[in-house]
Amino acid sequence: MTSPTPAERQPGLAATVALYTAARVALVALVTGLLLVAGVPLAIAVLVALIVALPLSMVLFRGLRARLDGALSAARERRAREREALRAKLRGDGSAGEPLVASDEPSDRKADRGQH
DSSP: OOOOOHHHHSOOHHHHHHHHHHHHHHHHHHHHHHHHHTTOOHHHHHHHHHHHHHHHHHHHTHHHHHHHHHHHHHHHHHHHHHHHHHHHHHHTOOOTTSOOOOOOOHHHHHHHHHHO
16 A cells, blocks of 8 residues: 555545635634624624734734645646646647548648649
8 A cells, every 4th residue: 555645535626726725714714703702883893803813913824824835835736737738739740640630621732732
């Protein structure tokens, strides 16, 4: 049995974003609840919680943010590889086993005759 690679152990981008978002929302809810227990009106408690939760989450969720940054960079690298492979395929630089398909357009056939 082989040990999973780091890419297999890490959750995907969607799961990481969902986890970070849930943690941020939970923090806002917690701060709002504490302010409500202290007797602050609901609207003001929510607004203060939103303002307080931003810097607090930067400190408390440092590990989650690092994991989110890693997932974002991995997704960005994967998309760049896929984009480059697609561009190479569109240029005709695809794999050597794939023959280029000739066009059936009459204008292309005229141009082909002149090049021979």
